[in-house]
Amino acid sequence: MEKRVTFKGWLLPLLLIAPQVLVSAVFFFYPAGQAVWQSLFIQDPFGLSMQYVGLGNFEYLLSDPYYRASFLTTGLFSILVTLVSMIPALFLAVVADRLIKGAGAYRTMLIWPYAVAPAIAGVLWLFMFNTRVGVVSWYLGNLGYDWNHVLNGSEAMGLVVISSAWGRISYNFLFFFAALQSVPKSIIEAAAIDGARFWKRFWTIVLPLLSPTTFFLLVVNLVYAFFETFGVIHTITAGGPQQSTTILVYKVFSDGFVGQDLGSSAAQSVILLFVVGALTVFQFKFVERRVHY
Amino acid sequence: MTISALKPHKEPAPGMVEHRGLGLWFTHAIMIFGVLIVFFPIWLAFVASTVTQPEIVSPPMPLWPGDHFIPNYKKALFSGVNVPVATMLVNSLIMAIGIAVGKIVISLLSAFAHWDSGWQDCHFLVVGLRYCLLPVPR
Numbered sequence: 001m002e003k004r005v006t007f008k009g010w011l012l013p014l015l016l017i018a019p020q021v022l023v024s025a026v027f028f029f030y031p032a033g034q035a036v037w038q039s040l041f042i043q044d045p046f047g048l049s050m051q052y053v054g055l056g057n058f059e060y061l062l063s064d065p066y067y068r069a070s071f072l073t074t075g076l077f078s079i080l081v082t083l084v085s086m087i088p089a090l091f092l093a094v095v096a097d098r099l100i101k102g103a104g105a106y107r108t109m110l111i112w113p114y115a116v117a118p119a120i121a122g123v124l125w126l127f128m129f130n131t132r133v134g135v136v137s138w139y140l141g142n143l144g145y146d147w148n149h150v151l152n153g154s155e156a157m158g159l160v161v162i163s164s165a166w167g168r169i170s171y172n173f174l175f176f177f178a179a180l181q182s183v184p185k186s187i188i189e190a191a192a193i194d195g196a197r198f199w200k201r202f203w204t205i206v207l208p209l210l211s212p213t214t215f216f217l218l219v220v221n222l223v224y225a226f227f228e229t230f231g232v233i234h235t236i237t238a239g240g241p242q243q244s245t246t247i248l249v250y251k252v253f254s255d256g257f258v259g260q261d262l263g264s265s266a267a268q269s270v271i272l273l274f275v276v277g278a279l280t281v282f283q284f285k286f287v288e289r290r291v292h293y
Numbered sequence: 294m295t296i297s298a299l300k301p302h303k304e305p306a307p308g309m310v311e312h313r314g315l316g317l318w319f320t321h322a323i324m325i326f327g328v329l330i331v332f333f334p335i336w337l338a339f340v341a342s343t344v345t346q347p348e349i350v351s352p353p354m355p356l357w358p359g360d361h362f363i364p365n366y367k368k369a370l371f372s373g374v375n376v377p378v379a380t381m382l383v384n385s386l387i388m389a390i391g392i393a394v395g396k397i398v399i400s401l402l403s404a405f406a407h408w409d410s411g412w413q414d415c416h417f418l419v420v421g422l423r424y425c426l427l428p429v430p431r
Contacts, residue, residue, distance in 0.1 A: 016402045016403060016405050017402070017403045019398075019399045019402055088327070091327070092327045095323050099321065106324050106325075109331070109332045110332075113331060113335065121334075124335075124338055125334065127337070128337060135337065135352065135353050135354050138352040166334065
């Protein structure tokens with residue numbers, strides 16, 4: 001290990017990290033501690049009395065069929081969001097990479113959706129698929145398909161997935177496009193001289209060289225689908241119909257702030273805390289080291 | 294990631310891997326199709342901002358901009374429904390600048406501690422914090 005220039009005392013470094021420690025204590029450790037503490041109690045809806053129940057909240061949650069269904073919904077939702085946002089992005093990036101003229105204009109229009117906040121994206125897609133005035137649902141009705149995400153759980157899931165994935169297509173496109181630009185042209189040409197057609201080159205050269213980017217985006221998109229799609233779900237379906245779009249994060253909100261079951265809500269956020277922890281360890285273990293092939 | 298990494302080649306590399314002629318037009322056609330699908334919601338939002346309320350709520354709403362661009366934007370910017378958008382823009386700007394500056398200053402300070410201190414415990418503390426605070430990369 002190389003020798004670094006170091007400070008002599010301990011006061012200055014302590015002072016330097018003090019702001020970050022303070023911010024994380026106030027906005028992360030204190031609320032997280034409160035959640036852990038609160039998950040051991042049941043509380044009446046008015047917050048007047050608390051009763052210690054030990055791990056009762058967790059026992060109840062894990063035997064609750066709705067909570068287990070919510071796990072499955074979250075899994076399905078995040079896998080779908082990841083696929084729907086990554087595959088079109090890779091496709092568009094590959095096509096854009098083949099164009100020399102006009103790529104800038106296409107890129108500008110493709111990046112635009114990333115500037116739309118999740119809640120606004122939800123409203124926008126709801127506006128398009130509204131069962132009465134939505135333009136897309138109207139044309140679907142003309143084609144003979146009766147779109148109604150208010151009643152149909154799988155249509156609701158589809159709408160929520162598309163709205164969440166839409167903005168991420170731009171983000172993934174940017175990363176894939178940058179990664180494609182850094183694939184050495186000489187390798188591609190060499191393969192072309194050897195007689196490899198486009199698809200052969202894509203599967204055997206380009207895709208393996210993209211694997212670090214792909215893996216990074218996989219983790220980032222999964223985390224996004226898990227924790228940042230609250231706005232989309234809240235504006236479009238509010239978890240309905242019949243809890244078919246209630247993901248874990250949304251259930252924390254609806255049980256805690258709508259249902260006023262604060263103990264159960266806290267227990268759910270403690271479970272999510274472990275999920276976040278596992279994802280973080282996973283990410284640091286694999287993404288930081290990069291994928292080698 | 295820098296902008297320069299995203300810039301397309303200035304000099305077209307003449308080679309056997311680029312499309313020409315019919316193939317090039319086909320590639321453009323695929324690209325335009327993809328862009329149209331991805332851009333459609335934003336286009337629709339723009340169209341909705343240039344027509345009147347009755348036109349929006351009577352399906353199907355128009356897909357081409359109407360003639361209410363100036364009155365709609367004037368109303369939104371300077372009177373609004375509850376709050377004029379101009380006020381909200383100023384609020385957002387203040388918030389965004391505050392958050393950006395605050396984030397950078399705090400991280401900069403702790404990064405200095407991370408790299409320059411000989412105090413091992415501090416190093417571990419900062420790495421530990423990083424594990425706690427960065428579960429979500431953006």
